[in-house]
Ligand SMILES: NC(=O)C1=CN([C@@H]2O[C@H](COP(=O)(O)OP(=O)(O)OC[C@H]3O[C@@H](n4cnc5c(N)ncnc54)[C@H](OP(=O)(O)O)[C@@H]3O)[C@@H](O)[C@H]2O)C=CC1
């Protein structure tokens with residue numbers, strides 16, 4: 001049921017205007033509700049490091065004004081005539097992808113995040129030719145295919161990080177055959193993605209070692225996240241002692257870094273799963289892979305199905321994100337703190353509880 005009420009078609013978001021990445025209020029128009037569309041009143045939205053990469057144009061592809069945010073939890077306020085999955089009042093989630101071609105091999109095999117025609121939830125162009133805008137906004141209009149249900153027992157603010165950080169580790173663990181108990185895993189970089197990695201890997205039944213750039217998070221990692229081990233990457237003796245011990249390392253570092261110290265931690269057939277978005281070439285010498293049949297692989301968020309699975313898995317295992325909830329007026333400080341590695345472990349913006357009009 002598309003509404004013709006023009007007032008319902010305007011959302012207030014917080015947008016970056018240039019590569020400085022500073023967000024401020026920005027009114028933008030939502031498309032009229034198509035038959036398969038769901039109107040989502042945004043309640044909460046997590047802040048992923050990708051939001052910094054995009055707002056600050058680290059990849060050279062940013063378009064402005066840009067409303068970031070892709071860990072969105074909201075309430076359905078209206079549905080199109082052919083929407084079958086949701087009704088008004090449902091608590092739902094939206095992640096990084098809001099469109100795909102539905103015909104290619106990735107789309108046909110529920111890997112739509114790898115569709116070459118995928119549409120990003122912001123910093124992209126929708127099928128109507130208009131820019132997409134993300135979840136740091138009062139509302140979004142999203143095709144029901146890209147909307148997931150938040151389990152009833154899960155707090156909406158803690159669910160938000162599962163929609164990117166959570167599925168980003170759940171998907172590769174499953175796809176690379178690493179979702180079996182008993183494996184030894186490493187999580188490199190204990191931030192938003194990394195802390196979900198520790199908790200999800202522990203819930204699968206892995207022995208999990210955090211590999212961090214400092215000793216600052218050791219106590220929290222062991223006590224709050226129940227990690228089994230903690231390595232400081234600059235501690236050469238500890239890194240040498242751990243050589244050949246791990247089945248995989250999930251690398252979440254968002255900046256250029258050497259790969260070889262982490263390849264050395266892998267045992268036979270070990271996998272280095274690179275998650276960080278890094279726009280400079282990364283290098284290694286080939287024997288580092290050959291002598292141990294090791295591999296380096298990437299993975300990009302997860303499919304809608306995998307997002308649903310992640311939510312159900314986390315609900316069943318009692319896994320919740322560890323978050324600091326902030327109002328939108330604090331979003332620029334939060335982005336700065338995230339950039340200087342000062343958050344445990346994810347900021348989540350209380351969008352519905354914020355005054356979005358005032359900078
Ligand atoms: N592949 C995908 O689909 C996805 C990719 N990403 C990308 O993953 C990366 C991580 O995202 P997110 O977890 O949100 O980021 P965070 O900033 O929350 O976490 C990154 C962690 O890496 C470590 N770190 C940060 N800077 C450096 C540095 N310069 N050198 C070494 N270590 C550093 C810190 O951990 P510590 O203190 O332990 O060293 C930090 O907490 C980003 O590049 C993001 O864009 C995010 C989601 C999905």
Ligand SMILES: O=C/C=C/c1ccc(O)c(O)c1
Pocket residue numbers: 048050051053059096164277300301
């Ligand atoms: O937060 C998830 C985004 C991941 C991502 C992966 C690759 C890329 O080029 C990006 O801009 C983002």
Ligand SMILES: [Zn+2]
Pocket residue numbers: 048049050051070096164165
């Ligand atoms: Zn993300």
Ligand SMILES: [Zn+2]
Pocket residue numbers: 100101102103104105106107108112115116117118
């Ligand atoms: Zn496709």
